[in-house]
Amino acid sequence: MADGTRRAVRDAASSCGYKINLVARSLRIQRTDTLLLLAPCVDDSFCPGILRSVEDAALSMGYSVIVGFTAKSEKYREAYAELLSAGRVDGMLVMDGGSGVERLTGPRPDLPVVQIFDRIYESHVPSVRVDDHLVADLAVRQLASMGHRRIAHISGTPDSRAASDRQTGYMSALRGLGFAVEEAMVRNGHGRRDGAAEAMRQLLELSQPPTAVFCASDSMACAAMDVCRDRGMHVPGDISFIGADNTADGQNAYPSLTTVHVPRSDICARAVEKLVGLIRGQQGIPHDTVMPVELMLRGSCAPLRKAVAA
Numbered sequence: 001m002a003d004g005t006r007r008a009v010r011d012a013a014s015s016c017g018y019k020i021n022l023v024a025r026s027l028r029i030q031r032t033d034t035l036l037l038l039a040p041c042v043d044d045s046f047c048p049g050i051l052r053s054v055e056d057a058a059l060s061m062g063y064s065v066i067v068g069f070t071a072k073s074e075k076y077r078e079a080y081a082e083l084l085s086a087g088r089v090d091g092m093l094v095m096d097g098g099s100g101v102e103r104l105t106g107p108r109p110d111l112p113v114v115q116i117f118d119r120i121y122e123s124h125v126p127s128v129r130v131d132d133h134l135v136a137d138l139a140v141r142q143l144a145s146m147g148h149r150r151i152a153h154i155s156g157t158p159d160s161r162a163a164s165d166r167q168t169g170y171m172s173a174l175r176g177l178g179f180a181v182e183e184a185m186v187r188n189g190h191g192r193r194d195g196a197a198e199a200m201r202q203l204l205e206l207s208q209p210p211t212a213v214f215c216a217s218d219s220m221a222c223a224a225m226d227v228c229r230d231r232g233m234h235v236p237g238d239i240s241f242i243g244a245d246n247t248a249d250g251q252n253a254y255p256s257l258t259t260v261h262v263p264r265s266d267i268c269a270r271a272v273e274k275l276v277g278l279i280r281g282q283q284g285i286p287h288d289t290v291m292p293v294e295l296m297l298r299g300s301c302a303p304l305r306k307a308v309a310a
Helices: 003-015 022-029 047-060 074-085 132-145 161-176 193-204 218-230 264-279
Strands: 034-039 064-069 091-094 113-116 127-130 151-155 186-188 212-215 240-245 258-261 288-291 294-296
Touching: 034 047, 034 074, 047 064, 047 264, 064 074, 091 264, 113 264, 127 132, 127 264, 132 151, 132 161, 132 212, 132 240, 132 258, 132 294, 151 161, 151 193, 151 218, 161 186, 186 193, 193 212, 193 218, 212 218, 218 240, 264 288
Parallel strands: 034 064, 034 091, 091 113, 113 127, 127 288, 151 186, 151 212, 212 240, 240 258
Antiparallel strands: 258 294
16 A cells, blocks of 8 residues: 555544554554563562563553563462463563473473573573672672672572572682681572561671671662661671662662662663564574673772771
């Protein structure tokens, strides 16, 4: 159809109040122009910005987004599985490594999928992420450069690949610096504020407590700092902290939290572009995209005091 004819038909339909039947259209073209984003929740400082960024990128490319929160009950996961099996979405973004999402899709999904941040399906499914070993390495080496030797780690969700990589990166950085890796200096915060608070209390009960702590997320670092302040400790005079992700939690903390910046908006935009390219059958799409991270120095860490070192 010529462009002039197409415009004339569209104008005539508009003047008559005609609206496209999207259901019929999707059946005809075998495409829904809809993406599914599986996320763990929306009640933390990390996820809301992700949802906004994914939606902005998708809408700019002509796609709408359905969000599924996988931390809910089994019936919710069954509903998302139905969306996939019924062909009601064209592709899926997955950012929740602890959701058991393979129960929805199997180990190799049938529709286009891109992993964000966490690698749930291992190497055969495309991903956009950061190097979580590097996240930990930057934090540990910064604390070591300030004279800290007793550096603890509060880890994230146990079944998250990203959290596991940050813990492994912490240990590798210590070994690379020639420091001992002490099992007692690693405590599981379970990715939650209450878990991090309990982990910090356990660290302070050690006969030789840490002088610095690297936490796998900003929210856990803020909770750990609160525990120290409640005990009359000064941050960073008595103990230093570095978090990860550069969320609002750390930016609004007192003192403001030194953290490793993860470019969440850029990761989401790149992931949506990659997914839409896969849906449209584009060639030459990079399989594993690793985005840069950056240390953000703020007020929560300082050089080790000589009195503490002694």
